[in-house]
Amino acid sequence: MAASVTGLLKPWTPRVLLVRWSRYNPYYLEPEPRKEVYHIPETELTPEQKEERELKSVRPIKAATNSVTSSVFNDPVLSKFVNMMMKDGDKIIAKGIITQTLENMKRKQVEKYHKAPEVKKAEIECNPYVIFHQALENCKPVIGLASIQKGGKFYQVPIPLTDNRRRFLAMKWMITECRDNKHRRTLMYEKLSQELLAAFSKEGNVVKRKHELHKMAESNRAYAHYRWW
Amino acid sequence: METRPETVSIFRTQENDPVKTFNEGCVMVRQPALELISHLKRADYINPTLRYLLYGVKGSGKTMSLCHAVHYCSTQGWLVLHIPDAHLWVKNCKELLPSSYHASRFDQPIQASNWLRNFRTTNEHFLSKIKLRQRYVWTKRESTEEGRPLGELVDMGVSRVKSSSDVVGAVLKELRLQAGGTEGGFRLAVAVDGVNGLWGRTTLKKEDKSPVAPEELTLVHNLRKMINNDWCGGAVIATLSQTGSLYAPSSAYLPQELLGEEGFDSMDPFIPVPVSLYSEKEFESCYLYYLDRHWLQHPHSQTEEGKKELIFLSNRNPSVLERLCAFL
Numbered sequence: 001m002a003a004s005v006t007g008l009l010k011p012w013t014p015r016v017l018l019v020r021w022s023r024y025n026p027y028y029l030e031p032e033p034r035k036e037v038y039h040i041p042e043t044e045l046t047p048e049q050k051e052e053r054e055l056k057s058v059r060p061i062k063a064a065t066n067s068v069t070s071s072v073f074n075d076p077v078l079s080k081f082v083n084m085m086m087k088d089g090d091k092i093i094a095k096g097i098i099t100q101t102l103e104n105m106k107r108k109q110v111e112k113y114h115k116a117p118e119v120k121k122a123e124i125e126c127n128p129y130v131i132f133h134q135a136l137e138n139c140k141p142v143i144g145l146a147s148i149q150k151g152g153k154f155y156q157v158p159i160p161l162t163d164n165r166r167r168f169l170a171m172k173w174m175i176t177e178c179r180d181n182k183h184r185r186t187l188m189y190e191k192l193s194q195e196l197l198a199a200f201s202k203e204g205n206v207v208k209r210k211h212e213l214h215k216m217a218e219s220n221r222a223y224a225h226y227r228w229w
Numbered sequence: 230m231e232t233r234p235e236t237v238s239i240f241r242t243q244e245n246d247p248v249k250t251f252n253e254g255c256v257m258v259r260q261p262a263l264e265l266i267s268h269l270k271r272a273d274y275i276n277p278t279l280r281y282l283l284y285g286v287k288g289s290g291k292t293m294s295l296c297h298a299v300h301y302c303s304t305q306g307w308l309v310l311h312i313p314d315a316h317l318w319v320k321n322c323k324e325l326l327p328s329s330y331h332a333s334r335f336d337q338p339i340q341a342s343n344w345l346r347n348f349r350t351t352n353e354h355f356l357s358k359i360k361l362r363q364r365y366v367w368t369k370r371e372s373t374e375e376g377r378p379l380g381e382l383v384d385m386g387v388s389r390v391k392s393s394s395d396v397v398g399a400v401l402k403e404l405r406l407q408a409g410g411t412e413g414g415f416r417l418a419v420a421v422d423g424v425n426g427l428w429g430r431t432t433l434k435k436e437d438k439s440p441v442a443p444e445e446l447t448l449v450h451n452l453r454k455m456i457n458n459d460w461c462g463g464a465v466i467a468t469l470s471q472t473g474s475l476y477a478p479s480s481a482y483l484p485q486e487l488l489g490e491e492g493f494d495s496m497d498p499f500i501p502v503p504v505s506l507y508s509e510k511e512f513e514s515c516y517l518y519y520l521d522r523h524w525l526q527h528p529h530s531q532t533e534e535g536k537k538e539l540i541f542l543s544n545r546n547p548s549v550l551e552r553l554c555a556f557l
Binding site for chain 1: 245249250252523524527528530534535538556557
């Protein structure tokens with residue numbers, strides 16, 4: 001039965017190819033952008049990898065999106081952040097803001113590094129990527145709240161969050177914070193770099209918002225048994 | 230090698246000053262600058278002035294080579310006339326006053342007074358030594374007598390903004406007359422960045438919306454007289470620049486294209502100095518400098534793979550490399 005179903009899923013390509021949409025036939029496989037995978041010599045492949053390679057030589061492969069590169073500087077978390085900051089599909093402006101933010105953070109930290117005495121130099125973190133990832137980690141909530149209806153009333157019930165949801169919430173809070181609570185004349189990258197540096201040292205409004213969510217969840221502990229999953 | 234802080238901060242934006250970030254100022258010693266400096270050392274200053282023109286693709290380091298040469302000149306005790314960007318004088322001028330000296334010309338008080346202020350800070354010790362050889366009358370009550378020091382003239386120009394463009398003209402004339410002189414002779418270096426802005430079109434308009442030609446601006450008129458090689462005792466170092474230029478295509482970098490007919494004829498004969506992109510050694514040196522100053526922070530950028538990628542993405546262009554390394 002399985003054989004006949006896969007027989008139907010043969011690669012039918014329509015006359016007009018809509019490559020930008022992701023409505024590919026499930027027969028198509030995902031592309032592999034990382035270069036290290038192709039540099040492994042024949043002898044060191046595990047049996048699963050050999051099977052995968054054989055499958056890839058037979059099946060068609062989807063086109064890679066523009067945001068994915070085989071460059072060593074490719075960062076999926078950063079790409080996600082850029083996509084979330086993007087408005088009206090203008091990725092150039094969003095990417096520009098992020099690069100300016102990274103540059104600004106690095107400049108501030110390097111300036112501090114060069115002016116600090118020898119003893120303090122080891123503690124100052126200059127890598128903007130490390131600061132970005134650590135700041136995002138510090139903003140991720142551990143537990144979330146869901147609105148559950150029981151007996152006509154809605155209760156805020158503490159629930160566990162998946163990893164994706166936590167990352168999404170951290171990024172969303174960071175972006176809304178930088179868009180709303182800034183002076184009219186401060187630029188986005190300025191405010192974003194200040195917030196990221198504050199979150200790296202566990203201060204700032206975003207980390208405060210995470211703590212408030214944790215406190216709400218703790219106070220509503222009694223309703224935890226309303227969750228049925 | 231150290232560079233003077235005033236010259237660096239004139240053309241860089243104040244927030245992204247690398248001198249402030251790295252807590253030191255450094256300039257890479259490159260072939261075009263060395264060539265210029267060797268020419269300046271060996272030239273004899275009795276003949277009319279030699280004009281050097283730095284040209285190259287966008288971002289290849291013409292302005293930095295100019296600054297290097299200007300630094301050499303100032304260490305040798307020359308008087309330096311540095312115009313950071315000639316394009317600033319032919320565009321975006323808020324106030325355009327009709328000149329009092331010449332009826333058909335226009336004055337630019339703000340730009341002139343800014344330039345005089347910078348001139349005062351760069352050439353402090355010359356201001357009291359040089360004496361004027363002519364009497365200048367500004368208004369019915371104000372005039373500067375013969376034999377007064379140059380510093381007084383410059384101060385007057387900075388305080389009386391209305392006549393600052395005419396003061397600039399007077400200063401340039403005095404320096405031109407006295408540069409080659411045997412008694413108290415000093416050498417004069419005229420460094421102009423973006424010299425192609427002096428011949429071309431301006432974006433300024435008169436009150437009846439007709440365009441202003443560059444000859445009709447006092448500052449441009451006086452500067453053109455400086456660039457002519459009818460005086461002796463100094464050198465003129467100029468750079469072409471497409472970045473600030475008006476009505477020039479972005480792929481143009483050769484002198485013929487950027488200066489136009491008129492400009493080329495006035496600059497002719499000149500010594501062209503081509504400024505190329507980084508060679509392999511220069512790229513290595515820049516890369517190692519960034520590593521040493523902890524500017525390249527991304528872990529992958531410090532590997533061989535990352536370095537090959539940087540070479541590929543920037544094509545060894547200095548400004549593109551700088552912008553790439555900024556966020557890596």
